[in-house]
Amino acid sequence: MNPELQGRVFPPAEPYLVGREKVREFARAVFATHPINLDPAAAQAAGYADVVAPPTFAVVVQEHTLAQLLSEPDAGIDFSRVVHGDQRFTSTRPIVAGDLLTATLTVSSVKTLGPHSMVTAETNVTDAAGEHVVTAISTLVVRGEE
């Protein structure tokens, strides 16, 4: 992997409009049963504008930024050798259907451990007002040739 990736900031991905049915589809896929995830009336009764996305939904938005990293011509990352090491979501507020989100990826670190490399990618997600919603941090391990 190219060590010069460290510190690189990618251009913001195309804005992502969070759809109500997408939130419900994702919620069902992660076995979420809470009415605030599934029922707009329950979400509104709890003070939200619409259904609230499960805590890991930001991965859908983050995916677009990680695709930018993996396809970066000089990154030298072989996708078939990538293993997901760690994941973290740190939120200011939950994602709600109707949000228009913009995600920007920064490569915060690149490390080499013997034949393997580790890249930590931080995706900062903001809403239409430019306010912070969530930061998704992934550490990817790229296995070297044994």
Add this chain to the structure above:
Amino acid sequence: MAAVQQTPVFEELAVGDVVAEQEFALTRDSLVRYAGASGDFNPIHYRDDVAATVGLPGVLAHGMLTMGFAVQPVVGWAGDPGRVLDYQVRFTRPVVVDPSFGATVTVTAKVGQLDAEARAARIDLTVSFDGATVLGKAQVRVVLG
């Protein structure tokens, strides 16, 4: 659907309390559903031949699927998915999903730390499959307000 949950009372919590426990029965259908919902179509999550080619013991659940459902017992306990403001895991072991029998993953959620100033609890998850844990340092920060 569960009845409306009471919000847990911060003052009543103690480090070590088990706040939720749940068993999840995954099947290959669960993996296909998650692939579609998340957009992660890596074939190691639905094709035995591809999994075998890259040296895996079988088709694996997406790590992000395991992360996604493991927090759900905490959401149920907290009474509002919006109370979960920080969630991290380390992927330490794969969950192999048998084509016939699937895979059963158990989640135990325990109070790991209490922050009285923020009225927040760190909930630590133990997520196990086949007698071993599959996530490390699985921590959820829940703000109880």
